[in-house]
Amino acid sequence: QVQLAESGGGLVQAGGSLRLSCAASGRSFSSHDMGWFRQAPGKEREGVACIEDNGHSTKYADSVNGRFTISRDDANNMIYLDIKNLTPEDTGIYYCAADLDDHNILIDVQYDYWGQGTQVTVST
Secondary structure (H helix, E strand, C coil): CCEEEEECCEEEECCCCEEEEEEEECCCCCCCEEEEEEECCCCCCEEEEEECCCCCCEEECCCCCCCEEEEEEHHHCEEEEEECCCCHHHCEEEEEEEECCCCCCCCHHHCCEECCCEEEEEEC
16 A cells, blocks of 8 residues: 655744655655645645655745755655744645656646645744
């Protein structure tokens, strides 16, 4: 059974940092693009970062560029999202996802597998 499991969320003060992790199991995603999405309360899900299968190319949403860093450790089937300078607007559920067709794009409908999400709450 293919699974993506996110972890690392929590309650953080504004200005703080977090590392979100995504563990893949059931198959290897080393040859596929991976992405991180988030959904804030009352808002649609948005893509925040994606990384190509070779790890050489990354993309970020304008709203997070410079503060978010996506990375991957294919040897251990892990995807990470490092977040710094958190703001209350970063509050939401963060999901990792796998794109089997390698579109390298931050559009959720292009992704095939999803985790259950991890909650990030940023307080003022």
